[in-house]
Amino acid sequence: MNYQPSIDLAGEVCFRPNFFQTKNRINYLIDEYLSLEQLCDRLEDLPQQFRNPQPRQWEPINWQDINLEQVIGIELDIFLSIIQGALDTEAPIRGYTQTSRKYLQPIHPSMAKFVGGAIRADGTIVELGLWEKEERQHTPALAKIYQHLTQKKITPQLRQVKSYQPRENPYQDLYGHGLHRVVTEYSAACLYLWLMSHTTGTTQQVIAEILQDEINHMTKFWGMGMWLYPDSAQQLMRYILSQIHTILPLSYELSPKPQSNLKPTFQRMMSVLNWQSWSILSRGELIYTFIGILKRMWQWSRNLTPEYLQSCCASPDFFVNNNLESHQYLKSNL
Numbered sequence: 001m002n003y004q005p006s007i008d009l010a011g012e013v014c015f016r017p018n019f020f021q022t023k024n025r026i027n028y029l030i031d032e033y034l035s036l037e038q039l040c041d042r043l044e045d046l047p048q049q050f051r052n053p054q055p056r057q058w059e060p061i062n063w064q065d066i067n068l069e070q071v072i073g074i075e076l077d078i079f080l081s082i083i084q085g086a087l088d089t090e091a092p093i094r095g096y097t098q099t100s101r102k103y104l105q106p107i108h109p110s111m112a113k114f115v116g117g118a119i120r121a122d123g124t125i126v127e128l129g130l131w132e133k134e135e136r137q138h139t140p141a142l143a144k145i146y147q148h149l150t151q152k153k154i155t156p157q158l159r160q161v162k163s164y165q166p167r168e169n170p171y172q173d174l175y176g177h178g179l180h181r182v183v184t185e186y187s188a189a190c191l192y193l194w195l196m197s198h199t200t201g202t203t204q205q206v207i208a209e210i211l212q213d214e215i216n217h218m219t220k221f222w223g224m225g226m227w228l229y230p231d232s233a234q235q236l237m238r239y240i241l242s243q244i245h246t247i248l249p250l251s252y253e254l255s256p257k258p259q260s261n262l263k264p265t266f267q268r269m270m271s272v273l274n275w276q277s278w279s280i281l282s283r284g285e286l287i288y289t290f291i292g293i294l295k296r297m298w299q300w301s302r303n304l305t306p307e308y309l310q311s312c313c314a315s316p317d318f319f320v321n322n323n324l325e326s327h328q329y330l331k332s333n334l
């Protein structure tokens with residue numbers, strides 16, 4: 001009888017995978033979920049979402065099918081601590097969306113509405129932002145995975161979210177905040193893609209839905225950043241590489257001190273994910289994923305022309321609130 005490998009969303013399933021087998025699954029997932037066509041499609045979706053916001057629908061999920069055998073090639077307690085860490089990082093989404101909305105409001109009101117919704121003068125929310133609608137599904141989905149695998153309830157630990165801190169230049173303020181936001185979406189996409197390489201069945205299906213949301217947001221924020229700050233692409237790449245450097249096993253002694261106020265982003269996230277307790281193999285695989293997705297994003301973003309970005313990112317209110325002269329003035333003072 002011929003051997004028939006079983007196939008899931010990450011390609012061939014290996015129940016005791018070595019590094020190279022997991023690497024193949026990671027590469028497969030990058031091609032499957034981050035093709036250049038898909039990335040363009042996610043960015044081109046922006047004007048439609050400005051006009052008529054519609055959350056991305058999830059496929060129906062049969063939660064009862066989640067079981068321990070769907071976690072592959074990683075110790076269960078490590079997997080669960082990662083799910084718990086991801087859940088703690090995802091919450092509280094309302095805090096994140098409202099901070100981002102305030103940074104965007106003076107620069108790009110349509111994008112501000114996309115992330116944080118419509119707000120009355122007294123601060124009450126009239127309509128939720130699309131980013132919030134999509135992201136707020138992640139914490140309950142991760143909690144359900146945890147509960148079905150352990151038969152135990154879990155609630156996220158409440159975290160303090162950085163509040164809006166305006167300085168004198170809204171364009172510059174948004175740059176610092178936006179860089180951090182792009183990196184957060186990017187690192188979430190990397191983490192969920194790597195988790196998909198270590199799961200199968202319904203558990204993998206749930207993570208695939210979360211991953212698609214994160215890629216959707218990362219792509220939109222990344223493209224918007226490139227349009228608003230045309231010279232920032234290389235700085236973003238350098239910044240992400242420096243973040244990856246902070247979590248390399250050898251770099252703890254080499255670079256213990258953060259050099260910029262944005263530096264701790266990765267270290268903070270990785271400590272919530274209990275990174276220190278991971279095996280060297282798991283750490284290597286995640287770093288491989290970070291590099292693989294970064295390469296794909298670079299490949300995609302370096303070919304985006306200003307005209308193309310304009311067609312995806314502009315909105316009528318952007319020019320009402322920001323005439324080109326003040327925009328140029330702000331840019332030259334960045």
Ligand SMILES: [Fe+2]
Pocket residue numbers: 090135138188214
């Ligand atoms: Fe999320």
Ligand SMILES: [Fe+2]
Pocket residue numbers: 135184185188214217
């Ligand atoms: Fe996200």
